[in-house]
Amino acid sequence: MDHLGFIAAVYGSTFVVIVALVVRTVAQGRALASKVADKDKPWT
Amino acid sequence: MSTVVDFRDAVVVFNGFPALAEASIEVQQGEIVLLQGPNGAGKTTLLRACAGLLPIVRGEASVLGVDLCVDRQSVRPRVGLLGHANGLFADLTIGENVLFWAQMVGASNVEVAATLQRFGIDGRLSQQKVMQLSAGQKRRCALACLVVRRAELWLLDEPHAGLDASARDEIDAIIREACAAGATVLIASHELERARGLATRSVSVVAGRVVS
Amino acid sequence: MNVQTFNARVATPTTRLVGAMAIASMAWVVLGGLFVTPKDVDQGDAVRIMYVHVPTAWVAYLAFIVTAVASACWLLSRKHSMGFDRVAGASAEVGVIFMAMTLLSGSLWGRITWGAFWAWDPRLTTTAFLLVTYIGYLAVRGLGGSLEQRARRSAVIALLAVLEIPLVHFSVLLWRSLHQNASVLSGDGDIKMDGSMLTTLLVGVIGFTCTFAWLVMHRQRVLAMQDAMEMTQLDAALRERANESSRLK
């Protein structure tokens, strides 16, 4: 595969950023959800 | 006689802090009400809320018959607020400052001249830039701006601060005169002796609540 | 403070389904994009960048549209429901990150195909301006003040951005068309796609859109809980002030 470095950089950076974003969102959600009353969570 | 200010359990939040915590107060037309209380009790917030500047988070509040929870705009031209800041343009002269507000309500030059004279800031003094004035002179100039606006409800935050005795007497006279003409006045002041003599009623503001 | 425990889950069946779809299609994109699909006749293996670059760009633009629509809904709805404001904010946050990724992957791709990281192409320039405008939008959201003030200000800024972006795009378009031959993008870079390439690209768009939807839903719930926390703290502060006033009286 030519340009392997470029292709790896694109795939790597994109998916690392997405995974980091997902992990951060889940962590924030967990931390807050344990403190906020269920009545303030209309989706539950 | 109509109710001018009517707050029922009103909550006003300032920087995340409930500066007014379920405050209730009722003021009738023609009253001069003194708000007393320590710094940080919520006097300034109460005055600013009455002017429609701050949103009412909970409770009910109406001023001059306008529900502040629904409409904070239409009441504003009818109230005059003199806060900690004077609201003056430092680079303009006294005369020009007063004239700016006079233009906004369509007051005549004769009225402006009369007001300036009554406040003792006419003649040469009125040609001075505001930045060259003493604190007391600035305060008088700010009050003059309020007078030309012909407000129905006066909200005065420490109007006596930084003034000498004769200027304080003048301000008291002006407030009484405005009141006789039908205006309603709310004063926050630390000059308790003087303000009690002026006020028809006094209430305490304690920790964001109004206590009579 | 108290030992009361709450349901610590933010996910719901809907977000789980969306998340599962996102993971499945992402796996397809990686496998298909890197190994299954053939090389392009002109571009060779560089065409594989397309399978993530095009979907991220699509999501970035979608995020901008969602923010604008949610802001308009907030301004127009009689109740000024804060849900619209939170969706607008959540979408903008996700959009900024995807737009930055788009510019990064695009410039790497450009380095291979045009030999330059950057070209003054209207589409590129508009995307860069979108990124800066969005960063400004988020800065306005962080200015402080009441929830309503935040919602009103940021909704106005989002709608002003809708006025700004077409003007930027059009003026760059006019600028380039007057001074240069048509942009590098429409040059020899045309990609002839076969079935597997087209399918992989399509799956990529679906997968990234699911990821965007999942992120916005979760982020919006986090924002809702943050706002709820603020209200709880306000209640506590009110109780405290009530105690204070009865003590001082």
Place this chain on the structure above:
Amino acid sequence: MSTQLSLGRVARAVAAKDLRIEMRSRVVINQVFPFAGLVMVMFAFALDNDDVLTRVAGGLVWLATLFSLIIIIQRSFAVDTADGALEAQRVAGLDPAGIFIGKALAVMMQLVTLEVVLFLAAIVLYRVQLQSDGVVLLVTCVISATAGLSFVGTLYGGLTAGARGRETLLPLLMLPVVAPVLIGATRATESAFMSGGAAVSDGWPWVGVLVVFAAVFGLGGILSFGSLIEE
């Protein structure tokens, strides 16, 4: 009993007030004008080539104008927020659209004066030639571009007035928005100067862009200024 004033009278009074403050304090004339002139000289140092300078003179003039716009807008709102006068105007119930138009008009007058000086500086320092048939284009371009810049500047100046970090936030918000003005005004000015072999007629489409821009943001400001300065 106070009466609500018409938009036109509020705008006129606010513009007159802002211009009078500038005439008294001379902050823009004594500080912003020399600053803009200094920027023009610095460009010459940086580019260090007479032919290049003549070729890009239009862009340099508009860049210097943009930098000065940031300072002028900050000054324009500093006089209002220094002693709570902006809040006083809100309490007085002045029509926000009137305040917006008034302040934008005052900014426009200051900017046009600045641009005249900068164009004279470009003729002297950068040796650009202005033929008589370019004058009409240049004047139209200056007026429409300045209108757009003043509207955008006043809009975002009002939003950031009194906010924390306003010195840095204002350029971040404002500069991306005025990019079309920079592109359009520069191209039109280059046509007026006939730099790089451009024809005067090439500039007119750009004036169209500038006029549309000014109209869009003038209208946007009138509609939204109240929401932006409100607490």
